[in-house]
Amino acid sequence: MTVASKQLESGRHTREGSPWTGLWAVVFKEMADLLTSTRMRILEVLILLTAIGASYAAMTQIRQTIGRDVFLFLKLFTVSQAPIPSFVEFLSILVPLIAISLTFDAINGEFNRRTMSRILSQPIYRDALLFGKFLAAFFTLALVLTVIWLLIIGLGLIGLGVAPGGETVARLLLFLVATIFYGGVWLALAMVFSITFRQPATAAMASLATWLFFLIFWNILAGLLAAIISPVRLGLPQEVLHNAQTQITLARISPTFLYGEILSALLNPAVRSVGLGLLLPFLPQGAIPGSALPLDQSLLLIWPQFTGLIAATILLFALGYVLFQRQEIRA
Amino acid sequence: MSNVVIETHGLTKRYDEVIAVDNLDMTIREGEVFGMLGPNGSGKTTTILMMLGLTEPTAGQVRVLGLDPARQPLSVKARVGYIPDQVGFYDDLTAVENLMYTARLNGIPRKEALSRIEIALQRMGLGEVMSRPVKTYSRGMRQRLAVADVLIKQPQMIIMDEPTQGLDPEGAHEFLNIIRHLKEEGITVMLASHLLHQVQAVCDRVGLFYQGKMGLSGTVDELARQYMKGGYRIELEVLGDRQALEKALRQVHGVTDVAYLGKHRYEVRAQGDLRAEAARAAVLADGRLLSLNVEAPSLDDIYVRYFQEVEHDSSKQAA
Numbered sequence: 001m002t003v004a005s006k007q008l009e010s011g012r013h014t015r016e017g018s019p020w021t022g023l024w025a026v027v028f029k030e031m032a033d034l035l036t037s038t039r040m041r042i043l044e045v046l047i048l049l050t051a052i053g054a055s056y057a058a059m060t061q062i063r064q065t066i067g068r069d070v071f072l073f074l075k076l077f078t079v080s081q082a083p084i085p086s087f088v089e090f091l092s093i094l095v096p097l098i099a100i101s102l103t104f105d106a107i108n109g110e111f112n113r114r115t116m117s118r119i120l121s122q123p124i125y126r127d128a129l130l131f132g133k134f135l136a137a138f139f140t141l142a143l144v145l146t147v148i149w150l151l152i153i154g155l156g157l158i159g160l161g162v163a164p165g166g167e168t169v170a171r172l173l174l175f176l177v178a179t180i181f182y183g184g185v186w187l188a189l190a191m192v193f194s195i196t197f198r199q200p201a202t203a204a205m206a207s208l209a210t211w212l213f214f215l216i217f218w219n220i221l222a223g224l225l226a227a228i229i230s231p232v233r234l235g236l237p238q239e240v241l242h243n244a245q246t247q248i249t250l251a252r253i254s255p256t257f258l259y260g261e262i263l264s265a266l267l268n269p270a271v272r273s274v275g276l277g278l279l280l281p282f283l284p285q286g287a288i289p290g291s292a293l294p295l296d297q298s299l300l301l302i303w304p305q306f307t308g309l310i311a312a313t314i315l316l317f318a319l320g321y322v323l324f325q326r327q328e329i330r331a
Numbered sequence: 332m333s334n335v336v337i338e339t340h341g342l343t344k345r346y347d348e349v350i351a352v353d354n355l356d357m358t359i360r361e362g363e364v365f366g367m368l369g370p371n372g373s374g375k376t377t378t379i380l381m382m383l384g385l386t387e388p389t390a391g392q393v394r395v396l397g398l399d400p401a402r403q404p405l406s407v408k409a410r411v412g413y414i415p416d417q418v419g420f421y422d423d424l425t426a427v428e429n430l431m432y433t434a435r436l437n438g439i440p441r442k443e444a445l446s447r448i449e450i451a452l453q454r455m456g457l458g459e460v461m462s463r464p465v466k467t468y469s470r471g472m473r474q475r476l477a478v479a480d481v482l483i484k485q486p487q488m489i490i491m492d493e494p495t496q497g498l499d500p501e502g503a504h505e506f507l508n509i510i511r512h513l514k515e516e517g518i519t520v521m522l523a524s525h526l527l528h529q530v531q532a533v534c535d536r537v538g539l540f541y542q543g544k545m546g547l548s549g550t551v552d553e554l555a556r557q558y559m560k561g562g563y564r565i566e567l568e569v570l571g572d573r574q575a576l577e578k579a580l581r582q583v584h585g586v587t588d589v590a591y592l593g594k595h596r597y598e599v600r601a602q603g604d605l606r607a608e609a610a611r612a613a614v615l616a617d618g619r620l621l622s623l624n625v626e627a628p629s630l631d632d633i634y635v636r637y638f639q640e641v642e643h644d645s646s647k648q649a650a
């Protein structure tokens with residue numbers, strides 16, 4: 001027993017080897033699975049139709065009304081022609097859907113196929129399996145979004161007959177990166193649910209419910225909560241401002257809201273402030289609308305939102321990690 | 332003395348209220364086929380999971396091939412193959428693709444992996460169907476695929492949980508032969524099962540589990556001698572004088588009872604396999620021996636007997 005206690009002292013939790021042993025094996029296998037899956041086929045068709053439809057509508061609109069503009073290409077993504085929404089509006093709905101569909105059965109699927117104990121009895125840690133699955137979904141999402149992005153730009157080049165300027169390209173690239181990371185939040189969320197719920201259908205429903213909650217209800221709730229926390233009693237300007245700030249702070253809990261702020265700053269160089277401006281358009285913006293902000297200024301504006309999205313992804317992944325480490329692996 | 336491959340000391344696993352494994356001491360030696368036998372819920376699977384570092388022990392020690400699975404799980408899992416209870420595969424992938432994933436997780440280079448996969452699948456009789464998706468496989472084929480899967484890493488030891496469950500008698504028989512072949516190759520095999528009669532023939536030693544404890548262990552013969560006085564049933568068909576024959580058989584050392592079954596058939600109860608002795612006695616008593624059969628005591632009998640004692644003891648203690 002002295003041997004035993006000595007070993008306990010030397011630390012039961014110092015594990016041998018790297019936690020990432022086998023990571024790339026998992027990533028390649030999972031990516032191959034995802035890219036060949038039926039759900040991917042469906043999503044591809046959906047996205048393709050959206051891209052073509054939205055950019056066609058935008059192009060007709062742009063040609064009719066705007067004419068020459070330095071940021072013509074950005075309009076391709078944001079201009080809508082009723083009843084077709086702009087491509088960005090489409091994306092903000094499609095991206096969470098794609099992301100959720102990539103990971104809602106990541107972990108519970110292995111349990112249901114009864115492959116979990118066989119895989120974990122190979123010389124890898126759970127870390128590698130979980131992170132490998134996340135990375136595979138992330139790369140798949142990035143791949144899909146990049147393809148659509150290129151497609152739209154290609155359509156724009158043909159349709160508008162002008163090449164985008166350097167800054168426009170930079171803004172579009174940042175938009176792509178932001179969109180991928182926005183998807184990352186939903187990937188991580190659906191992954192957490194795939195750990196907590198044994199039924200993939202339950203995990204998918206829980207993920208979709210969370211998404212709908214943030215898409216529809218959270219802004220309303222934020223308004224109601226702000227009215228309680230910082231009420232406007234006398235209608236003084238400070239009160240209104242205070243109330244609006246509370247509302248913004250609450251609204252920023254929602255990744256959808258953060259993404260909206262990022263998009264507005266990146267794709268509309270005229271936007272000089274985010275948040276308040278989005279919620280309360282009547283507030284003075286402190287600048288003449290219409291004069292474009294340089295890219296670095298726009299970027300500075302949404303930098304907190306950007307890191308917020310990444311932090312949310314990391315937090316959710318960490319939560320999933322803790323839950324998965326504690327899980328009994330037998331079905 | 333052959334090397335010890337698995338050793339546990341005071342191994343314990345507690346889930347809230349339930350003690351799944353209770354202060355377990357067991358030893359498995361190199362090259363043997365060891366059977367962990369016991370009813371459902373007796374802690375066999377939990378013990379296995381602790382041996383592979385897939386679950387942390389609440390207390391006690393495990394050593395697998397001299398390694399501590401809680402601290403060196405990668406080394407343990409690289410050397411030990413595990414076939415879980417109700418093993419699953421990726422149904423849409425072929426057998427080769429499934430095993431290739433295993434090979435990659437084990438860090439085996441692609442070329443080497445392909446040759447190992449081919450050999451393993453051929454050996455398990457799956458050569459013909461190796462490019463078919465696993466969803467087309469029968470239960471028995473999946474079980475053989477599971478063996479091929481663990482062979483990829485060229486393990487020193489294989490642990491199987493309920494390997495014959497869900498197989499038809501023929502499939503189970505075939506599977507037991509596979510286990511014998513693995514043993515011939517020098518691979519140590521540990522299997523857990525609640526189907527005692529199916530696996531008793533293949534196990535060199537068994538341990539009987541009950542409520543997280545291993546009550547008995549040893550060869551089936553040892554256990555039979557210990558727990559089943561007169562557990563062997565020998566049946567003879569002899570022409571000759573009935574009284575003389577019965578008397579002669581009764582005098583054989585180790586025989587506990589003799590009964591006449593009619594039509595020149597005699598039933599002899601003995602402590603061991605006394606076929607040769609019984610036959611000799613019958614012939615010496617001027618009998619003409621027509622046939623001779625023996626029925627070894629089954630583990631089921633031993634098991635039932637053992638638990639009657641255990642329960643009897645514990646009720647006595649409670650009283």
Ligand SMILES: Nc1ncnc2c1ncn2[C@@H]1O[C@H](COP(=O)(O)OP(=O)(O)O)[C@@H](O)[C@H]1O
Pocket residue numbers: 328346349350351352369370371372373374375376377378
């Ligand atoms: N995750 C768990 N939580 C609580 N109890 C468990 C858990 N896993 C197993 N048990 C209990 O531990 C005991 C032993 O189970 P197990 O090792 O699966 O037995 P066996 O493999 O011999 O059928 C059972 O009583 C079972 O209910």
Ligand SMILES: [Mg+2]
Pocket residue numbers: 372375376377416492
């Ligand atoms: Mg079991």
